Amino acid sequence: MPRPQTPGRVDRSRLRSLAAAFTSLTAVIATSLVAGPASAVSPAGPCALERTDDHHSEGTDTWNAAYPRPVRRLDAVMVFLSFPDSEPQVEPAELAADYFPDTSRFFERASYGRFRLHADPMRSWVRMPRSSTSYGIKRDWDPGRRSAYLRDAVAAADPHVDFRRYDVVYLVADPDAPGVDSDATKVVNFDQPLRADGTDVRRVVTVFEEHPPDRNVLAHETGHVFDLPDLYHRPRDGKSDWDTYVGDWDLMGSQFGLAPEPIGWHKWKLGWLSRDQIGCVDHGGTHVHSLDPLAAPSSRGAAEGGKRMVVIRTGSSTAIAVEAREAQGNDSETCTEGVLVYRVRSAIASGGGPVEILDGHPGSSACPAASVYPPLADAPLHVGERLTDRASGVAVEVLGTDESGRWTVRTTLP
Incomplete structure (x- = not known):
């Protein structure tokens, strides 16, 4: 046929x-x-x-139980990270629109309305303390440099974000920074959670996508937040x-x-x-x-x-x-x-x-x-x-x- x-x-x-x-x-x-x-x-x-x-x-x-189960509304924060070696060429609102509401709609359809992902994007850039090239960002990331990036990102965001309010954390890097590698987007699970606002931050989604990003990339990474495996x-x-x-x-x-x-x-x-x-x-x-x-x-x-x-x-x-x-x-x-x-x-x-x-x-x-x-x-x-x-x-x-x-x-x- x-x-x-x-x-x-x-x-x-x-x-x-x-x-x-x-x-x-x-x-x-x-x-x-x-x-x-x-x-x-x-x-x-x-x-x-x-x-x-x-x-x-x-x-x-x-x-x-180590993972949030998506059978209710879950709240996510999007933190936009800039670096001393690059001036962002787009506004956070433009980057947020790359992912939402499309990602939320994807999950609402897939779950038959049983799950709602609510995103709260920050309106301003959060400046990282070191240059983008200093972190060695890439797919198979050196663990030490990756840990330094995550510690710096959470510390820089902490004055602006109440982490107690959120089930999911997206750390979105300036896509035009010279040290950002779009192949490095992934979910990071901490062996020892970071502490912020008196709560444990156990996993984050590190986003290093180009603008506009790969299709459905954030939905894929969010699937890992809910304990879904890579099938590739x-x-x-x-x-x-x-x-x-x-x-x-x-x-x-x-x-x-x-x-x-x-x-x-x-x-x-x-x-x-x-x-x-x-x-x-x-x-x-x-x-x-x-x-x-x-x-x-x-x-x-x-x-x-x-x-x-x-x-x-x-x-x-x-x-x-x-x-x-x-x-x-x-x-x-x-x-x-x-x-x-x-x-x-x-x-x-x-x-x-x-x-x-x-x-x-x-x-x-x-x-x-x-x-x-x-x-x-x-x-x-x-x-x-x-x-x-x-x-x-x-x-x-x-x-x-x-x-x-x-x-x-x-x-x-x-």
Whole structure:
């Protein structure tokens, strides 16, 4: 079936017309996933994986209380830092507008209105005590210089900011300062928190972006504040493809992705999907499920208790997840639609591949001009298509769609 190559131009009428077709296309996925018995049932349900000590573990049985959970309003402060060796060329208000309200709107859509990120940008520059070049700012930052930068930034901001009021701290450097490296933007977690205004500052987002910044970069970094892992693969040479694990399908893989909506697993982890919105398969057999598109607004699905994701438990720390992705909401620019299948491993740390998309169309690609990784841009299954994971034996088949837009999916666990 031809697939559109232009973002935002998905041929839905043709997709719907295939509702009765069964083309028996089978994609066999080779994987290192080993099926095994599920662990004891947690309060989150039999398909919840155990949270491990691995950094940003994908476990969903409990919440890591060291991180704020985004299920309410959280307040963020934006501190704009200038340096003695550079005069800022833009006003703080211009930089704030690079990120807000877009970042807040992204999370409001992704959470079905369950989370609101309120930003409080400072109106003036805060002058750092040392030149921008003295800190050696870069992606793999010398820990000593990085610590000096953070201490100086918090100390310089302290007279102007009541840190007790904020859940999230953004330290935004003057983008035109000569020592600022746009590749160094990241979240920093302190082994020993800094103290300011009688409160612990445990983590900050250090922003070194150009003006205008990378698309969705602040939403990606804010995801780390909420204990979400990096889903990209960092090649050893630093030059090969970074997006081989998930491609465009979640902004924690790439902030440039055409389909940046957080995967259903992350919505479950963050508290945006409830247990009754998740279909759970924890025993062998064949099951049929009806799925609302993940990015559909709460007026269709979430508020009505519709299912957004199916989880097939395959081991003590492994599962396969299934969800429907369409060109709407945060995914409005995706150039393919269908049922996305991926594996989750809760005992794999951030950056090590805790989530991997299973390619429903191996050997082909899509959206070469816009996708961050075209081989996975056409990963979703269409009506009549089937995918089987060779190692676990889990099979997923898309049976059709109905007039309400729900997708009918059949899963088989041996």
